[in-house]
Amino acid sequence: MIVPPTRAAATLTVLLLGVAALSGCTGGSPVPPPASMSIVPPAKPSPSTTPGVVVGFPRECASIVPKAAYTATFGDTPLNDPGVIDAADADTVTPTPSPPGAPAGAVLANAVELHCVWRDPGADITYLEVTMAHADHSLALGYLAELAAKNYSCADALGGRSCTLVKPNEQYPVDEGYTSFVRDDVYLSISEANFASPNLLSDLVAVLWK
DSSP states (O other): OOOOHHHHHHHHHHHHHHHHHHHHHHOSSOOOOOOOOOOOOOOOOOTTOOTTOOOOOOSSGGGSSOHHHHHHHHTTOOBSOTTTSOGGGSEEOOOOOOOTTOOHHHHHHHTEEEEEEEOOTTOSSOEEEEEEEEOOHHHHHHHHHHHHTTTOEEEEETTEEEEEEEEEOSSSSSEEEEEEEEETTEEEEEEEESOOOTTHHHHHHHHHTO
């Protein structure tokens, strides 16, 4: 049984006082104090889970980062342009149930509730895409483990777990970047090419867990 710290401390104090009293009454050799007690601190939540936390998503993609960071991150790149993405698949979308036994990646893709794409319809490669989903925490972490086996670089960050892969585009002399992030019951995905967004994940976290 794990002894709560406050109760253990109180019990230890009473025992020591009793020992001192007995020593004073008998006049004999002091009774040795009881063996040291191992006090186990209460278990702390995992850095990527906070019990009872339900994180809500913005209703529109234009609100997913602080206002001051929006222009610095996206500039004047069109957001959810109809020439790039259908209106029904942009901003707030309805998740699709996954069949039993579906791969974790498919389950997370079907669970998307907010879908944002910054891309000029005339651009060959430059774009940035963000998705947000609520998902089972263990399933999402399992998916990150799959990414780690595919050469993604993974680490605990921003109160959760993040995996990132950067690789050269096969057709253009630019880099592609892919980031997946899990915290509480939230799964975030960032995909980009030829798009500088070094602070985007931290900005997303600042809005969602404010």
